[in-house]
Amino acid sequence: MTLAKRIIPCLDVDNGRVVKGVQFVDIRDAGDPVEVARRYDEQGADELTFLDITASSDDRETMVHVVEEVAGQVFIPLTVGGGIRKVEDIRRMLNAGADKVAINTAAVFNPEFVREAAQKFGSQCIVVAIDAKRVSAEGEPPKWEIFTHGGRKPTGIDAVEWAKKMVDYGAGEILLTSMDRDGTRIGFYLELTRAISEAVPVPVIASGGVGNLDHLVDGIRQGKADAVLAASIFHFAEYTIEEAKRKMAANGIEVRL
Amino acid sequence: MSTVAVIDYGMGNLHSVAKALEKVGHGVEVQVTADAGHILTADHVVLPGVGAMRDCMAEISRLGLDKVVHQVAESGTPLLGVCVGMQAMMDWSAENEGVDCLGILPGKVQYFGSELTDGKTGERLKIPHMGWNQVHQTMDHPLWRGIPQDARFYFVHSYYVEPAGPEVIAATSEYGFPFTVAVTRNNVFAVQFHPEKSQHDGLKLYENFLNWDGTSPT
Numbered sequence: 001m002t003l004a005k006r007i008i009p010c011l012d013v014d015n016g017r018v019v020k021g022v023q024f025v026d027i028r029d030a031g032d033p034v035e036v037a038r039r040y041d042e043q044g045a046d047e048l049t050f051l052d053i054t055a056s057s058d059d060r061e062t063m064v065h066v067v068e069e070v071a072g073q074v075f076i077p078l079t080v081g082g083g084i085r086k087v088e089d090i091r092r093m094l095n096a097g098a099d100k101v102a103i104n105t106a107a108v109f110n111p112e113f114v115r116e117a118a119q120k121f122g123s124q125c126i127v128v129a130i131d132a133k134r135v136s137a138e139g140e141p142p143k144w145e146i147f148t149h150g151g152r153k154p155t156g157i158d159a160v161e162w163a164k165k166m167v168d169y170g171a172g173e174i175l176l177t178s179m180d181r182d183g184t185r186i187g188f189y190l191e192l193t194r195a196i197s198e199a200v201p202v203p204v205i206a207s208g209g210v211g212n213l214d215h216l217v218d219g220i221r222q223g224k225a226d227a228v229l230a231a232s233i234f235h236f237a238e239y240t241i242e243e244a245k246r247k248m249a250a251n252g253i254e255v256r257l
Numbered sequence: 258m259s260t261v262a263v264i265d266y267g268m269g270n271l272h273s274v275a276k277a278l279e280k281v282g283h284g285v286e287v288q289v290t291a292d293a294g295h296i297l298t299a300d301h302v303v304l305p306g307v308g309a310m311r312d313c314m315a316e317i318s319r320l321g322l323d324k325v326v327h328q329v330a331e332s333g334t335p336l337l338g339v340c341v342g343m344q345a346m347m348d349w350s351a352e353n354e355g356v357d358c359l360g361i362l363p364g365k366v367q368y369f370g371s372e373l374t375d376g377k378t379g380e381r382l383k384i385p386h387m388g389w390n391q392v393h394q395t396m397d398h399p400l401w402r403g404i405p406q407d408a409r410f411y412f413v414h415s416y417y418v419e420p421a422g423p424e425v426i427a428a429t430s431e432y433g434f435p436f437t438v439a440v441t442r443n444n445v446f447a448v449q450f451h452p453e454k455s456q457h458d459g460l461k462l463y464e465n466f467l468n469w470d471g472t473s474p475t
Contacts, residue, residue, distance in 0.1 A: 003412075226383055
């Protein structure tokens with residue numbers, strides 16, 4: 001009887017459609033977020049994360065409808081990130097049926113927003129998303145900094161210290177993305193994941209770099225993550241969630257099968 | 258038409274609870290409401306909740322819902338507490354330096370503690386207790402019908418219920434130590450996990466609740 005480690009597929013949504021391509025064996029066009037969510041739910045996903053990458057704020061209303069639609073059909077926890085900047089944004093997403101919101105850039109520019117959000121809605125629904133990138137040279141002790149704008153803008157903020165601060169401010173969970181690994185498919189940045197996970201008392205979701213199922217196992221066992229997030233390995237039907245869980249179980253990791 | 262009232266005191270994700278009840282309640286009208294009349298005439302009542310206990314209890318009292326929930330509990334109408342809704346049914350919670358709760362069921366609500374470790378591996382356990390854990394049914398009850406023993410349900414909480422006596426315990430789970438995750442007495446049933454976020458088994462529990470006449474099995 002132990003808490004299971006979680007597998008969380010992540011869907012990037014642009015103006016109401018899943019982008020980066022999603023493909024299931026028996027469905028040709030699966031760009032519909034509701035369809036994709038249902039499929040992952042059937043496969044045994046433990047939670048779903050939607051990242052709204054819509055550029056214009058006018059189109060953000062579309063995301064609210066997507067969340068409403070998914071929440072009426074899929075009965076697992078839903079996290080929504082992207083464009084969460086005001087208390088009103090959080091309220092809207094929670095009312096639409098999201099269980100958690102991920103705050104990223106807004107936390108960096110205004111840490112008090114995290115405190116306010118946690119006080120208003122409870123820490124359990126406030127995820128702080130951290131995009132970290134290594135700033136120390138090879139051979140030096142590792143040091144990671146927070147980057148914004150998709151990993152392009154450095155902030156000078158130390159990632160480990162930032163994670164601790166965000167938990168003090170009320171974050172109930174940390175979504176940690178390695179900007180060095182994101183999109184590389186060579187595996188999580190395990191050293192970074194472990195450093196953050198051991199530094200904070202709240203659950204940490206590892207993200208960025210997954211290319212195969214062994215990477216998920218490593219993220220939990222070596223990275224000490226509480227949950228693993230992946231996009232492309234599931235989107236292109238290379239692996240199902242169930243296969244991922246069986247792999248984890250075979251490696252002695254507690255999962256929900 | 259049969260009705261189920263989801264008590265709305267301004268805290269928590271009522272949308273999810275209502276959606277789940279709609280999904281399984283064929284021909285059942287789901288009312289999200291703070292209206293005493295609606296709550297007291299409903300065939301089934303759900304007390305949900307997330308957030309901090311002090312705020313929850315303050316809102317419940319401000320809206321006069323404390324008396325209403327007591328009336329429901331005494332009326333024999335099936336009443337289901339979920340997460341903070343379960344905690345609110347106890348006598349007292351250690352959250353926010355101590356909060357008096359509804360006292361519908363005897364017991365306290367305690368903090369998991371910041372030094373929690375796994376009994377077997379010795380690894381530090383994260384707080385909140387967040388994710389899918391196994392629920393061990395300790396009594397035969399209509400609400401467990403069709404739900405496998407040790408099925409996994411979705412949890413997110415930092416405080417847990419410690420009943421005054423073992424007779425109300427309906428299920429336990431383990432996180433560093435065994436703790437109570439479901440309690441029941443007469444027409445009242447309460448769970449720490451979120452059935453509305455626990456996929457098939459969670460929906461099954463709501464379905465069982467809507468089919469329950471409120472009589473206890475013993």
